[in-house]
Amino acid sequence: xxxxxxxxxxxxxxxxxxxxxxxxxxxxxxxxxxxxxxxxxxxxxxxxxxxxxxxxxxxxxxxxxxxxxxxxxxxxxxxxxxxxxxxxxxxxxxxxxxxxxxxxxxxxxxxxxxxxxxxxxxxxxxxxxxxxxxxxxxxxxxxxxxxxxxxxxxxxxxxxxxxxxxxxxxxxxxxxxxxxxxxxxxxxxxxxxxxxxxxxxxxxxxxxxxxxxxxxxxxxxxxxxxxxxxxxxxxxxxxxxxxxxxxxxxxxxxxxxxxxxxxxxxxxxxxxxxxxxxxxxxxxxxxxxxxxxxxxxxxxxxxxxxxxxxxxxxxxxxxxxxxxxxxxxxxxxxx
Amino acid sequence: xxxxxxxxxxxxxxxxxxxxxxxxxxxxxxxxxxxxxxxxxxxxxxxxxxxxxxxxxxxxxxxxxxxxxxxxxxxxxxxxxxxxxxxxxxxxxxxxxxxxxxxxxxxxxxxxxxxxxxxxxxxxxxxxxxxxxxxxxxxxxxxxxxxxxxxxxxxxxxxxxxxxxxxxxxxxxxxxxxxxxxxxxxxxxxxxxxxxxxxxxxxxxxxxxxxxxxxxxxxxxxxxxxxxxxxxxxxxxxxxxxxxxxxxxxxxxxxxxxxxxxxxxxxxxxxxxxxxxxxxxxxxxxxxxxxxxxxxxxxxxxxxxxxxxxx
Numbered sequence: 001x002x003x004x005x006x007x008x009x010x011x012x013x014x015x016x017x018x019x020x021x022x023x024x025x026x027x028x029x030x031x032x033x034x035x036x037x038x039x040x041x042x043x044x045x046x047x048x049x050x051x052x053x054x055x056x057x058x059x060x061x062x063x064x065x066x067x068x069x070x071x072x073x074x075x076x077x078x079x080x081x082x083x084x085x086x087x088x089x090x091x092x093x094x095x096x097x098x099x100x101x102x103x104x105x106x107x108x109x110x111x112x113x114x115x116x117x118x119x120x121x122x123x124x125x126x127x128x129x130x131x132x133x134x135x136x137x138x139x140x141x142x143x144x145x146x147x148x149x150x151x152x153x154x155x156x157x158x159x160x161x162x163x164x165x166x167x168x169x170x171x172x173x174x175x176x177x178x179x180x181x182x183x184x185x186x187x188x189x190x191x192x193x194x195x196x197x198x199x200x201x202x203x204x205x206x207x208x209x210x211x212x213x214x215x216x217x218x219x220x221x222x223x224x225x226x227x228x229x230x231x232x233x234x235x236x237x238x239x240x241x242x243x244x245x246x247x248x249x250x251x252x253x254x255x256x257x258x259x260x261x262x263x264x265x266x267x268x269x270x271x272x273x274x275x276x277x278x279x280x281x282x283x284x285x286x287x288x289x290x291x292x293x294x295x296x297x298x299x300x301x302x303x304x305x306x307x308x309x310x311x312x313x314x315x316x317x318x319x320x321x322x323x324x325x326x327x328x329x330x331x332x333x334x335x
Numbered sequence: 336x337x338x339x340x341x342x343x344x345x346x347x348x349x350x351x352x353x354x355x356x357x358x359x360x361x362x363x364x365x366x367x368x369x370x371x372x373x374x375x376x377x378x379x380x381x382x383x384x385x386x387x388x389x390x391x392x393x394x395x396x397x398x399x400x401x402x403x404x405x406x407x408x409x410x411x412x413x414x415x416x417x418x419x420x421x422x423x424x425x426x427x428x429x430x431x432x433x434x435x436x437x438x439x440x441x442x443x444x445x446x447x448x449x450x451x452x453x454x455x456x457x458x459x460x461x462x463x464x465x466x467x468x469x470x471x472x473x474x475x476x477x478x479x480x481x482x483x484x485x486x487x488x489x490x491x492x493x494x495x496x497x498x499x500x501x502x503x504x505x506x507x508x509x510x511x512x513x514x515x516x517x518x519x520x521x522x523x524x525x526x527x528x529x530x531x532x533x534x535x536x537x538x539x540x541x542x543x544x545x546x547x548x549x550x551x552x553x554x555x556x557x558x559x560x561x562x563x564x565x566x567x568x569x570x571x572x573x574x575x576x577x578x579x580x581x582x583x584x585x586x587x588x589x590x591x592x593x594x595x596x597x598x599x600x601x602x603x604x605x606x607x608x609x610x611x612x613x614x615x616x617x618x619x620x621x622x623x624x625x626x627x628x629x630x631x632x633x634x635x636x637x638x639x640x641x642x643x644x645x646x
C-alpha cells in the first residue's frame with residue numbers, strides 16, 4: 001500500500017492555481033495543517049489570523065460575502081468548540097461558502113483531550129446548511145477539495161495529514177453522497193468512515209477468510225447522508241449493521257444510521273463502534289485505537305456480537321493482512 | 336418626500352438634528368403604543384445614527400421597497416427568495432460605503448432612522464415585532480438596514496473586517512462603517528477583531544461606538560468595567576476619537592480625516608436619557624423600557640406631546 005506524505009500540502013497549491021477566489025486562513029497552525037507551502041507560494045492569498053478562532057470565523061464570513069472562498073485551516077477541535085456561535089451565526093445562517101478544514105480529527109492527535117475532536121460531527125451535523133465530509137485516505141484528501149468547492153454553502157471537512165495511506169486509486173475520487181462499496185456480502189453490513197476504514201479493511205479480509213460474508217461501505221459524505229444507499233445495503237444483510245467511526249458513538253455515523261433505520265422502519269440490529277461516550281487522552285494513535293476499541297479487532301468483536309459466533313481471530317491474524325488499494329465498485333453501481 | 340430637507344435653507348447639521356429628534360420621537364411613540372421598547376438606545380444613539388446616515392456614509396439610494404416585505408424564509412440552498420436588509424442602504428459598489436450594524440437589539444432605533452432619512456415608510460415601523468415580518472425586534476440580516484446577523488453580540492466587527500479586507504484586496508475606495516454598543520467591549524471577540532484590523536492595517540473600517548455606559552444588568556461600572564476604553568483601543572493600534580455623542584459636528588469630524596493605516600474608532604459618549612429626562616428616574620436599569628403603571632405611561636405621553644410640538 002502506498003503511503004503519501006503530506007498529500008494536502010502539494011495538492012492544495014496545484015488545485016488553487018487557477019482559482020484566485022480561494023484564500024487560506026490559518027490560526028497559528030500553518031505548518032501543522034500543511035499550508036506552509038501554500039503560504040509561501042501564494043503569500044497574497046494567505047492570511048494569518050493568529051490564535052483567535054472566533055475572529056477568524058468572522059473574517060472568513062466577510063471574505064465569503066465578498067466573493068472569496070476562504071479555506072479555514074486549523075485543528076478540527078478548534079473549528080467547532082470555541083467558535084461554535086461564530087460558525088453558526090456568522091457562517092452557517094447566511095449559508096456562506098466557507099470551507100472549514102479540520103485537521104487531526106478524533107484520536108488521530110496525540111495532543112490529548114483538548115486537541116481531540118470527538119463530537120464535531122454531532123455538533124456540526126445539527127447546524128442547518130452545513131455539509132460534512134470526511135477523508136479516509138490520500139485520494140480523498142486530494143479530491144475532497146472539488147467536492148467541497150461544488151457546495152453552495154459552508155462545508156466542514158475532516159482532513160488527514162502527514163503520512164496518509166492511499167486506500168483508493170487516484171482515478172477514483174471522492175464523490176458527494178456516494179459511498180464506496182469495498183466488499184459485497186450478505187451476512188452483515190459494515191459502514192466505516194475516516195481512518196476506521198483502513199482498520200475495517202484489515203478485519204473484513206480476515207473475516208471473509210473465516211467465511212463471514214460482509215458488505216463493506218466507506219462513507220465520506222456524512223451530511224447530507226445518502227440514506228437510500230445505506231438502507232439498500234443493510235436490508236440485504238442477515239444479521240444487521242456495524243458502524244465504525246473515529247468519533248463518539250453519539251451523534252456521528254452510528255446515530256445517523258440509527259435514525260435512518262428507524263425512519264425507514266427497517267428492524268435490523270446495529271452495533272456502533274466508536275468512542276463509547278467517553279473522552280480520550282493523549283497517546284499514540286495505535287494505542288488509542290486499541291484502548292478505545294476503534295481498531296480492526298474491535299470490528300471482529302462486533303461481528304461476533306452480531307452473529308453470535310466466536311471467530312478465534314488473533315491480533316497476529318489481523319496484522320498479517322496485506323492491504324492493497326481497493327477498487328471500489330461504486331462507479332459500477334452508479335451506472 | 337415628506338422628510339426631504341430643503342438644502343437651500345437647511346445645513347447638514349440642521350438636518351442631522353431633525354433626524355435625531357425624529358428617531359427619539361418615533362421610538363418613544365412606539366414604546367408608548369406597545370408598552371415596551373429599546374427607548375434608552377434611541378436616546379443615546381439618535382445623533383450618531385443620524386450623523387452616519389446624513390453626513391458620514393456615502394450610500395446610494397435604497398433598493399428596497401419602502402414598506403418592508405414579509406419574512407422570506409431563512410437563507411439556504413433551497414431558498415432562492417431570501418433577501419438582504421442591506422438593500423435599504425443602497426447598492427454595493429466599489430466607491431460606496433457599507434454599514435455593518437452590530438447591536439441588533441438597537442433594531443428599533445435603526446428602523447426609526449431609516450424612516451427619518453426616507454429609506455423606509457412609517458408603516459414599516461408598524462410591522463415591528465409582528466409575526467411574519469422582517470422588522471424584527473432583534474433584527475437579522477433580512478431586517479431593514481442590516482447586512483449581518485449579529486444578535487449574538489460582538490460578531491459584526493470581525494465580519495466587517497473580512498469585508499474590509501476583501502475590499503482592500505479589490506482596491507475599492509468605499510469604506511466599511513460599523514456601529515457598535517459599548518457592552519460588546521466585554522466580549523473577547525471584539526479585541527480579537529481589533530488585533531486583526533490593526534495587523535492588516537484595515538483603515539477602511541470606521542467604528543462608531545455608543546458609549547452609554549449601561550447594559551442589561553445596569554451600570555457597566557458595576558457589571559463589568561470596560562474603561563479606559565480609549566487607551567485600551569489605542570494600545571490595540573486603533574485611531575481613537577472620544578466625542579460628545581450628542582454633538583453632530585464632533586461626531587462627523589473624525590470621518591473627514593484621511594485614513595492613516597489604523598482602524599478609526601469614534602467613541603460617542605452618550606446619555607441614555609438624552610432628550611427625554613424622564614428616563615433618568617429608571618437608573619440604573621435602562622436596557623429595556625416597560626412602563627410600571629398607566630400613570631407612568633401617561634407621563635411619557637405628555638413628553639411625546641411636547642416632543643412632537645417641538646418638531
